[in-house]
Amino acid sequence: MSQDRTHSVPAPLAALVAWLVPGAGYLLIGQRARGLTVGITILALFVMGLLIGGLRVVDPPDSYRQPLQAVYQRPWFVGQILVGPLTLVAASQARAVPYSHARVWEIGVLYTAVAGMLNLLAIIDTAYRAAHGAGGET
């Protein structure tokens, strides 16, 4: 593992970058090994979910005008969207894919949602490290 330098980055910016590309927030604050490990693992889980269940595992709500109703309608999408814009790309392509009721499809949903929730942990940790200058040692 390499010793990386600490970069001074505002915490909100680090959190935003961590959401846009999983693991990139750590890279921004100078933690290359941690960023690559977290990013590759989260993206691998998300892509594996798509491969296991098909694109339709990403299932956005029909409308966002009533946020609570949207969350009630598609609770797993809350976890999935935490992976970043990649989820929106997958959702846009998923409209043409038929639904499945297979158990494997449920496992695909689980993979993608868990990937998003793990990225939420990474986003929070990135923002904390950026705010407290805990970057550098990887």
Next chain:
Amino acid sequence: MMMWLLGQTQPQPYELLRSPLPVWDYWYLLALPLCLGISIVYKSIRCDTMRRVPREALVLCVFILVVMGLAAGALAALVQVLAG
């Protein structure tokens, strides 16, 4: 009616990213990479140094799998007791 519907259901050929992966008989093995991924990310966040991550992630992964196995065994035994 139900039997007729079941008779009409044919397994669809697998299409990448369009249909679920045809792993109907050993779907439970998919828990392994999920647990490993959770362990790696969690320990990458928690550990001060990345040198400790591989070993601690492996230990956590095995721990999760063992506890899940024990929970599954206990629930299966409970079902057997309640059913019998």
